[in-house]
Amino acid sequence: MNLAAVFDEHAPGLWRYLARQAGATAAEDLVAETFLAAWQQRADYRAELGSLRAWLYGIATNLLRRHHRTQAQQTRMAERLAGQRAEAEDGHDRTAERLDARTHLRQLAAAIAALSDGDREVLLLSSLAGLESREIAVALGIPEGTVRSRMHRVRRTLRATLPAVKGES
Amino acid sequence: MSDLDEALRELYPPAEPDALSLRRARARVLHKSRSRTPRRVLAAAAVAVLIAIAGAAVVQRRHHPPGAMVEVAHTLSLAADAQSQNPDAPVPAGRYRYIVTHSLSMAYGPASSYRFGMRFETWVPADPDGEWVQRRTDTGERTYLVGGPGPDDVRAEPETWRGRCGDFFPQPGVDSCDRPGNWQEPTASFVDDLTRDPRRLFDQLRRETDGHGRDPDQEVLVYAADALRSGLLPADLRAALYRALALLPALTITERTTTLDGHTGTALGIVAAGERREIVIDPVTGAFIGERTRLTADRDGIPAGTVVGSSSVTYRVVRTVG
Numbered sequence: 001m002n003l004a005a006v007f008d009e010h011a012p013g014l015w016r017y018l019a020r021q022a023g024a025t026a027a028e029d030l031v032a033e034t035f036l037a038a039w040q041q042r043a044d045y046r047a048e049l050g051s052l053r054a055w056l057y058g059i060a061t062n063l064l065r066r067h068h069r070t071q072a073q074q075t076r077m078a079e080r081l082a083g084q085r086a087e088a089e090d091g092h093d094r095t096a097e098r099l100d101a102r103t104h105l106r107q108l109a110a111a112i113a114a115l116s117d118g119d120r121e122v123l124l125l126s127s128l129a130g131l132e133s134r135e136i137a138v139a140l141g142i143p144e145g146t147v148r149s150r151m152h153r154v155r156r157t158l159r160a161t162l163p164a165v166k167g168e169s
Numbered sequence: 170m171s172d173l174d175e176a177l178r179e180l181y182p183p184a185e186p187d188a189l190s191l192r193r194a195r196a197r198v199l200h201k202s203r204s205r206t207p208r209r210v211l212a213a214a215a216v217a218v219l220i221a222i223a224g225a226a227v228v229q230r231r232h233h234p235p236g237a238m239v240e241v242a243h244t245l246s247l248a249a250d251a252q253s254q255n256p257d258a259p260v261p262a263g264r265y266r267y268i269v270t271h272s273l274s275m276a277y278g279p280a281s282s283y284r285f286g287m288r289f290e291t292w293v294p295a296d297p298d299g300e301w302v303q304r305r306t307d308t309g310e311r312t313y314l315v316g317g318p319g320p321d322d323v324r325a326e327p328e329t330w331r332g333r334c335g336d337f338f339p340q341p342g343v344d345s346c347d348r349p350g351n352w353q354e355p356t357a358s359f360v361d362d363l364t365r366d367p368r369r370l371f372d373q374l375r376r377e378t379d380g381h382g383r384d385p386d387q388e389v390l391v392y393a394a395d396a397l398r399s400g401l402l403p404a405d406l407r408a409a410l411y412r413a414l415a416l417l418p419a420l421t422i423t424e425r426t427t428t429l430d431g432h433t434g435t436a437l438g439i440v441a442a443g444e445r446r447e448i449v450i451d452p453v454t455g456a457f458i459g460e461r462t463r464l465t466a467d468r469d470g471i472p473a474g475t476v477v478g479s480s481s482v483t484y485r486v487v488r489t490v491g
Contacts, residue, residue, distance in 0.1 A: 003198065003199065003202055004195075004199060007195050007198055007199075008195075011186075011191055011194065011195065012186045012191065015184075015186040015190070015191060015194075016183070016184055016185070016186060019184035019186070020181040020182065020183065020184050021181060024184060024187060024190060027184070027186075027190070028190040028191075028193060028194050029194075031191070031194045032193075032194040032197045032198050035194075035198040035202075036197075036198055036201055036202065039198070039202045042381065043378065043381035043382050043388060043391070043392075045353065046353055046395075047338075047351075047353050047354040050338075051338045052338075104176070105176060105179055105180060108176050108177075108180060109180055112180070123177075124181075127174055127177045128177070128181055134328065137325075141276060141277065142276050143276065143285055143307055143322070143323075143324070143325050144307070144325035144326075144328075145307060145322075145323035145324050145325035145326070146276075146322055146323060146325075148323070148325070149320070149323045153320075155173060158173055159172075159173050162172050162173060162176060
């Protein structure tokens, strides 16, 4: 494993994924920890089971889970939403529609916070990192069928918090 | 993009990496990884290391009765001889080497831990520069060691992958047919470059496993098993690997007669770090049957003695894919 080359290829994507959930400062630490952990565990990497990318996201997800435990994710998400809400309310176009959208977003945030770690990770690895089911299965060490069924269930649950809309796939 | 995805985008606003932040993280990673395996020191101390290994070998061997050592060497040597005398028949043009690996691995969930089965079927064309095909099948085998079946545990659909030279995950800028490979993914160039001299092969395994895994001897066995399990090593290399493994101080015959996936053979293994890792070979034909990992201490609610992973491999020549 050429660590520098692997870092250059995968670090920007991992940084984005981690920063969207944990903020830029934590993302820097988590990216570094991900690659150091990968370097130490490189003997465990099994190329025949999946891509390097999936394996790295698996390590990052574990670190993120630990990070969230200590940081209390829900609190930060609530704060972030409160900030967004204040911004919306202070804005000039304080339309009923926008406020309504914020309410739904808050409900969605609460629903995501209420998911089990495993369910949330499947959702975010797919939606934020753009990993395919096969890669998520490798990252989380679960069968691909489980990834698909979780994804289906989680998306159905979360869609229920959104306003009724024109058909979603 | 669905409304849900749009909402998620609002909830988790996209962030662009800050170049300085990435540079800092990179410097930290490269610095720390080097300080963990200082290359210069390794090179300078290479001789000392080898002497230390030889010394350790002598000391550790004393833990086993001399007969056990001889038996390991004898078993591996017989297997090696058999492999050398029975090289694989070449694959005729237009046909395929069909390699089947059946594995049982652990999945750890919040409420349950279970073993699940997968089957990997690989068709390697007579000209290995051609297109390889691999089918991955969830066999549906489930053994619950903690908890029981949950609603999530659904059997996955089979998947088929194709790639030139066995490169199922091509990377941009890398020639699929000219990948260096490693013990875990033995490409043609990796296999060609490996020495067939058992002592040098052993030294190479020692060097390349240095600092990996939880036990140095066990890790050598694991690396050798990784390569053997691929089904891609030619007979002369399999024979050399068997003879190289005979140099492992801690290797013992763990079960003279055992069955793995319906095939009977002899298990050779190393107990360390709470588990017994074994390879199973047919001592008469020298065939590599597979490998197995068994806990020797309780772990995460799973009792000692439980098999937490295994894989077996078979191969033959076939006319068609599928």
